[in-house]
Amino acid sequence: MSQAIHIASDIRQAHTLPSSFYRSVQVFEQSKENIFARTWHWVAEADVIAEPQQVWPFTLLPGVLDEPLLFTRDVEGQAHCLSNVCTHRGKIVVEQPGKQRLLSCGYHGRCFRLDGRFRSMPQFEGVQNFPSPADDLHSVSFATWLGLLFVSLQPAAPFEEFVRPIVERLSWLPWDTLRFHAEHSQDYDLKAHWALYCDNYLEGFHIPFVHPALNQAIEFNQYEYELYPYCSLQVGVAKEGEPCFRIPSGAPDHGRRIYAYYYWVFPNLMFNVYPWGLSLNVVEPLSHECTRVRFRTYYFADATSDRALNRLDITEMEDEAVVQSVQLGIQSRFYHTGRYSPAQERGVHHFHRLVQQFMQG
Numbered sequence: 575m576s577q578a579i580h581i582a583s584d585i586r587q588a589h590t591l592p593s594s595f596y597r598s599v600q601v602f603e604q605s606k607e608n609i610f611a612r613t614w615h616w617v618a619e620a621d622v623i624a625e626p627q628q629v630w631p632f633t634l635l636p637g638v639l640d641e642p643l644l645f646t647r648d649v650e651g652q653a654h655c656l657s658n659v660c661t662h663r664g665k666i667v668v669e670q671p672g673k674q675r676l677l678s679c680g681y682h683g684r685c686f687r688l689d690g691r692f693r694s695m696p697q698f699e700g701v702q703n704f705p706s707p708a709d710d711l712h713s714v715s716f717a718t719w720l721g722l723l724f725v726s727l728q729p730a731a732p733f734e735e736f737v738r739p740i741v742e743r744l745s746w747l748p749w750d751t752l753r754f755h756a757e758h759s760q761d762y763d764l765k766a767h768w769a770l771y772c773d774n775y776l777e778g779f780h781i782p783f784v785h786p787a788l789n790q791a792i793e794f795n796q797y798e799y800e801l802y803p804y805c806s807l808q809v810g811v812a813k814e815g816e817p818c819f820r821i822p823s824g825a826p827d828h829g830r831r832i833y834a835y836y837y838w839v840f841p842n843l844m845f846n847v848y849p850w851g852l853s854l855n856v857v858e859p860l861s862h863e864c865t866r867v868r869f870r871t872y873y874f875a876d877a878t879s880d881r882a883l884n885r886l887d888i889t890e891m892e893d894e895a896v897v898q899s900v901q902l903g904i905q906s907r908f909y910h911t912g913r914y915s916p917a918q919e920r921g922v923h924h925f926h927r928l929v930q931q932f933m934q935g
Contacts, residue, residue: 579933586916610635611727612932614843626649627688642658662679663681739805753875761869768842769925770897819849851877
């Protein structure tokens with residue numbers, strides 16, 4: 575199937591991903607290794623391992639990658655991301671978060687240091703060429719950014735390359751003051767393929783038709799798109815009287831009334847940056863036809879809720895309705911593929927080109 579995907583580089587000539595990409599169980603299974611194992615995923619707030627000797631086990635993308643992993647912070651304060659699978663017989667090493675001086679497998683007593691290095695094993699006298707590096711817990715690539723933890727099993731590029739455009743464009747924001755707010759965070763489950771949700775996010779074309787309240791807040795005729803190697807940006811310009819950033823002189827957008835920066839990072843992370851803070855959307859596939867979207871809200875220091883925040887729930891419900899309608903539509907025997915608007919669907923075309931690139935390995 576991956577060989578059949580061809581998205582022309584010229585958007586004026588290109589056709590969208592075929593409906594079979596969204597419908598095929600086989601293609602979904604292939605995407606697990608080709609796309610999700612090679613990209614970066616949000617895991618948690620960094621304070622889950624804020625103190626030395628803290629350990630925090632988790633499963634990366636349950637139902638998709640299903641990889642048991644473990645964050646630790648050693649006595650020197652160094653953070654690590656490790657495989658949480660004992661190198662003896664494969665048991666999960668750490669079952670619950672907490673504090674530990676050593677990592678000890680409860681099956682046969684194999685012990686590891688907090689950096690994953692093998693330490694000891696009872697009843698192994700006489701075993702030749704033991705221990706070896708294969709007896710250490712495998713180290714996994716991770717990054718800490720905005721007080722958040724991100725992980726990749728086999729990264730196609732360093733995390734910094736995925737988010738560099740955000741860092742460079744918005745370095746003037748007080749990122750270090752972001753604080754998580756659980757009361758404004760929520761998970762949404764919808765019956766649709768994960769990529770359909772991303773398709774919808776990546777264009778503002780639908781705003782006048784689907785989001786009447788948002789359309790009243792922004793200048794649609796000034797909506798902008800920018801494309802980068804592993805991410806893209808949509809810029810919404812605020813109408814008079816709507817909340818907007820106070821952008822300092824010297825910053826790229828100084829003097830402009832920016833309502834929001836909508837950053838998408840391949841394949842499934844959305845960093846929506848508003849004057850009050852960050853709305854992080856994590857699009858987690860549950861199956862080839864079900865998706866969970868996790869909304870995580872982070873406020874800048876001294877920021878307060880405003881009507882832009884209050885619109886998020888309404889906008890999400892509107893998006894879910896249209897995406898689930900598309901999920902029904904692509905089952906049709908009469909729909910195979912579509913075309914792109916060069917003015918409004920550059921982000922979707924860019925996404926589909928990355929899907930093609932990763933699916934072809």
